[in-house]
């Protein structure tokens with residue numbers, strides 16, 4: 143299989159994990175403890191992938207401007223998250239005015255847009271990393287797929303919260319799948335065009351990953367206040383470290 147087809151195939155496979163997460167939410171209420179465990183492992187794996195793989199790679203390909211683009215990517219996701227939370231905050235105040243339903247709908251839509259930007263970057267990273275190095279790209283594919291099931295669960299839960307339609311909850315998770323695939327196609331197209339554009343979008347994506355792992359998933363694990371979840375995060379991080387070291391020692395990375 144050529145690199146392009148492999149990149150698109152693995153991106154589509156990872157993207158399906160969003161729909162699987164959404165379907166799990168729609169079919170039955172997921173047990174909180176199971177979700178927290180799964181998210182903790184995924185958080186550790188993604189933290190390792192961001193700091194051990196994406197960060198050095200970005201600094202290598204863009205020694206001067208890489209950090210600036212990473213900061214822009216980080217701030218972009220942070221801004222979208224703050225807008226989303228401010229809408230949620232307004233929701234709680236709008237009970238008194240009777241506009242709660244509309245406000246919840248708007249908050250849900252902002253969450254969807256914010257997560258679609260994020261999942262677009264998921265696709266960019268899988269395809270971009272695979273184009274640069276097949277073995278490392280496969281590791282990134284695993285890291286991203288692991289956090290995509292909880293991602294699909296989250297967006298479906300938000301959708302169900304703002305409207306009781308199970309159909310819409312499933313559709314929203316599917317939209318995350320679509321934006322991941324669009325991200326992968328974008329990375330492939332920019333890569334074939336050549337020039338610095340693919341490096342820029344990869345650096346932006348690394349910034350979004352820095353946010354997702356350190357400012358979204360790690361705080362989630364901390365908030366659980368369970369040593370068990372911290373251990374699972376350490377395991378996820380350790381497995382990524384060992385996998386990367388193994389690839390490097392056998393010369394695949």
Ligand SMILES: [Zn+2]
Pocket residue numbers: 260261264289290293
């Ligand atoms: Zn993601």
